Amino acid sequence: MAYRETEKMRQRKAEARQRIIECTWACVSEGGFRSARITRIAALAGVATGTIYRHFESREDLFAEIFRLATQREVDKVAEALTVGESTVQRLENALRQFATRALKGPMKAWALIAEPVDPKVEEERLVYRKAYASLFEQAIQDGIAEGCLPDQDARLTSTCLVGAISESLVGPLSPTQTKTPPGHENNDNDLVETIVCFCIRGLTGTRS
Structure with missing residues (x-):
């Protein structure tokens, strides 16, 4: 039997x-x-x-699975933030702020997902999820163009630029070798988040909303 x-x-x-x-x-x-x-x-x-x-099957397969699960949670948070706000620009601000704030609150987790050198299988997953973020932003940008609150632009290319800008701007602050924030400077993270949001929105609109 x-x-x-x-x-x-x-x-x-x-x-x-x-x-x-x-x-x-x-x-x-x-x-x-x-x-x-x-x-x-x-x-x-x-x-x-x-x-x-x-x-x-391997350590790499385990890590790739962990990466998928962890990053999907972050993608879902960005998608949720893109539903909040009266205009597309506000929704994009919410999503960008959500991305950066969550990363800075959990720097080691974010470092592992965004920038840590990893095995090829995990790097493949990283590229997949960068595309997932870009797809969310692309749809929001298209909505903004349709609403008339964003100028006409290549939504796909612009969304890729957004993901690149926010990810790259966080690499240094998230790095495990980065010097810890000295006492009395706890608001540095807030300043960084607002700078990232401001930069990205100016790139989308040509002005700060």
Whole structure:
């Protein structure tokens, strides 16, 4: 008789897989992908290292899955922000501010997703999600052109420029080697966010809304 996996076994496997994912993200959140070692992940998840490889073909596959899940949450937050505001310009401001603010509140997480040197499989996912952000901005820009609050422009190219500008402007501040904010300068992050938003909106409109 062929072996048939029981529902209980499937549930146990699913739970183990979820623990592996959660513990991997916890490691990445603390020190980036570089610090997420399989032995540590296994110990935190309460499984053998071999169990991890039964769920994921390789370390790179595990990291790519973590990247997909984490970045999709951020893309969803930007999409949500693009629904708030009376005009397209306001909605774009909200989305840009959301992107930058969330990144600066969780700098190690954001560094891992935006700029940390990673394996090729994870880099492929990074490119996919940069396109996802750009697609959201592209649709918003097209809406703004239709509304008449944005000048006519190549929405696809402009959206790519937005993603590049905001990502590049955050690389330095998010870097683990960046000097910590000195006491009394806690508002630096707010200034950075507003500078990014101002720059991007000026690029879209030619003025600050």
